[in-house]
Amino acid sequence: MKPDLKNALKLYLVTDPVLHRGRGVIPTCEEALKAGVRFVQLRDKEASTRSLLDSAQTLRDLCNKYSSYFVVNDRIDVAMAVRADGVHLGQSDMPADVARSIMGSEAIIGVSVRTVEEAEKAKADGADYIAANLVFSTETKKDIKEPLGLEMVSTLSRASSLPLIAIGGINPENTALVIKAGCTGVAVVTAIMNADSPSSAVKKFLGVFSN
Secondary structure, three states: OOOOHHHHOOEEEEOOOOOOOOOOHHHHHHHHHHHOOOEEEEOOOOOOHHHHHHHHHHHHHHHHHOOOEEEEEOOHHHHHHOOOOEEEEOOOOOOHHHHHHHHOOOOEEEEEEOOHHHHHHHHHOOOOEEEEEOOOOOOOOOOOOOOOHHHHHHHHHHHOOOOEEEEOOOOHHHHHHHHHOOOOEEEEOHHHHOOOOHHHHHHHHHHHHHO
């Protein structure tokens, strides 16, 4: 049985097709799931539809094995094809209300936001959670130049009753800061995918929430 969504969102793993130290995306994700991750987003901007579909199918089955949520970045068609739990959308993707009308009431829909207006619109459009997009500088987000910083994260938290996830430059050392700023959880790419030991990295993150 999957945990409630808010608990699962505490530690949210976002995949990367390159940052896995040669282990591969799927083995790295399995190690993280074994260690306690309960929410995974498949993100691969360069993959062909066929390749993405294959990866999504494998990851969906893996997440089901560990009673974890699985969503696909951007691609509603792929998410629906593999019966993923939902989709994560950016500001240039399909609006959340349109995605909801296509995917149905049970789908989990997340939306990346950078402003109060975007946060308010995501809630009005029926999103289940929002992500503060680029809290700290990171190499995995090259399309955004300026990080939001903790003050803006706090503003976004106050602006919406939806669970707020911090993404961008997140590590075990700064996780407590974003939680204090009002975040429900953290979305992590490099600090888990590219860690020497993904399982040890997961345990460090989860330790922050248990303190």
